[in-house]
Amino acid sequence: MRLAVCGKGGAGKTTISATLARVFARQGHAVTALDGDPNPNLATALGVPAELRAGLQRVPREEIVEERTDADGHTDLFLTRPFEDVLSEYGIIAPDGVGVLSMTGLLGAGRG
């Protein structure tokens, strides 16, 4: 299940996202929470202590994603590394086992 949480700034996107993530995790799902905000605070809302939040690094697009263009000229993106590697290198684990990744700058991918 892939959910995107959108809305005007200050509407409470991050609180809703974080709460949904924790609730789904408590129900037994493996949950990944992706922070697309340039000023990331999803980890805070998820309850990650400050000293652990320092471990959250922006995922560099060039290291995990490869663009391939097929014969028809359609370009697609592919992960070049196993997801677990990406999470362990760049992400942190929030309470209830929620994986957190900071995706700023990555999420523009998909134009066109």
Add this chain to the structure above:
Amino acid sequence: MRGVVGELGKARPDDVTILDTEASIEHMTRGTVRTSDAVLLVTEPYFRSLETTGRLAPLAHELGIPHVWAVANKVRTSADEAAVREYCARHSIELLAVVPFDPRVTEADNAGVSALDHAPDSPAMLAAAALAQTVEQRLATHQSSRAHGKGDGL
């Protein structure tokens, strides 16, 4: 072009991926959310927030996202709720949940802690937990009806 979020979703197909987007309409038009199963449009019960939701919903539909739902947040009064319901009805946006305003959520934000940890039994947190269940049920129903209807699974 498929987005990175779609790739991450494929990498863990049975799991849950939640994308907290930045506060901009451009974010959506660039295709960030296009591989999502559902978009939740979090909206406060005042005009500019509702207008943003009213602009985002058709963009999400254009991207082909199967479900576009509004979630009313920080709702203080029945008049607040009525305003959101009226706006959503007029714009054909399904309102999936109403999350009440809760000062304890603000307290958690101010303290830099999780609202769920700070006030697990608060009406806002209970409403958000119920929302999780609703989303899961609606997506499960959708997927099974698609599988049965088309015979092609997902």
